[in-house]
Amino acid sequence: MNSVWINELTWENVREYLNEDDLVIIPVGSTEQHGPAGPLGVDCYAAIAIAEDAAVKTNVLVTPPLWFSDSPHHLEFPGTISLKPETLINVIKDIVHSLERNGFKKFLIVNGHKGTNIPALTIACRELQQYELPNIRMALTDPLYLCTNASEVKGDNAEHHAGVLEISHVMYKFPGLVKESELPDEEVELHKVFDNYIKKDLFGGNKPVVELFWNSYQQKEFAPNGSFSASNNSSAVTGKHYHDNMVNNLVAFIKWFKTYNI
Numbered sequence: 001m002n003s004v005w006i007n008e009l010t011w012e013n014v015r016e017y018l019n020e021d022d023l024v025i026i027p028v029g030s031t032e033q034h035g036p037a038g039p040l041g042v043d044c045y046a047a048i049a050i051a052e053d054a055a056v057k058t059n060v061l062v063t064p065p066l067w068f069s070d071s072p073h074h075l076e077f078p079g080t081i082s083l084k085p086e087t088l089i090n091v092i093k094d095i096v097h098s099l100e101r102n103g104f105k106k107f108l109i110v111n112g113h114k115g116t117n118i119p120a121l122t123i124a125c126r127e128l129q130q131y132e133l134p135n136i137r138m139a140l141t142d143p144l145y146l147c148t149n150a151s152e153v154k155g156d157n158a159e160h161h162a163g164v165l166e167i168s169h170v171m172y173k174f175p176g177l178v179k180e181s182e183l184p185d186e187e188v189e190l191h192k193v194f195d196n197y198i199k200k201d202l203f204g205g206n207k208p209v210v211e212l213f214w215n216s217y218q219q220k221e222f223a224p225n226g227s228f229s230a231s232n233n234s235s236a237v238t239g240k241h242y243h244d245n246m247v248n249n250l251v252a253f254i255k256w257f258k259t260y261n262i
């Protein structure tokens with residue numbers, strides 16, 4: 001096959017693939033603001049890049065990306081498009097049901113919308129495998145799981161929304177989409193808003209004992225330009241180290257997942 005993307009193949013290509021394998025990757029991102037420098041598709045570009053490069057290395061197929069997801073906290077910024085969690089759950093279920101009826105049995109969701117989609121995607125995976133299609137196997141990952149070299153590549157930068165890692169990732173894989181002249185050099189002092197009940201660094205330790213939530217109106221108040229993190233140190237070089245680490249970790253998992261038969 002000349003592509004790993006199902007949308008670029010014919011149905012006969014997919015049938016031939018199913019004679020050899022039954023694993024498919026589902027990339028899920030978002031369309032939401034990422035500060036003054038990042039395109040609204042940052043999270044989807046992340047999922048696309050990770051899924052595609054891992055698929056090429058392991059000879060598996062990838063569905064078209066899901067560009068919309070759970071992003072209500074960004075709705076005060078024009079261009080953001082959000083799905084309710086129950087909508088996202090049902091979309092994932094419909095995708096899996098559609099593919100399963102013709103032979104796909106192993107589904108790997110690559111979430112690029114760090115952490116935020118995880119509750120809805122977890123529910124979808126559990127309900128599909130437990131109650132609806134017990135013969136399939138579901139797996140779910142995210143940069144927060146895949147990246148094992150964050151501290152090495154980001155240095156002292158605190159990584160939160162529109163931070164160095166995700167902006168660098170887009171700079172590496174999709175050159176020209178980041179407005180480099182607009183990269184902010186200041187971060188939101190989140191502890192002044194949430195005390196110690198929020199992680200300043202999504203890739204750091206010190207998990208809060210209580211999780212706090214906020215709505216789009218509150219977010220526009222404490223992060224008026226949309227960015228939580230300083231990202232002026234972003235670079236394609238950083239993005240490459242971040243990306244390659246995640247892809248290598250995902251490739252190792254896919255090779256194992258292909259053999260998983262319990």
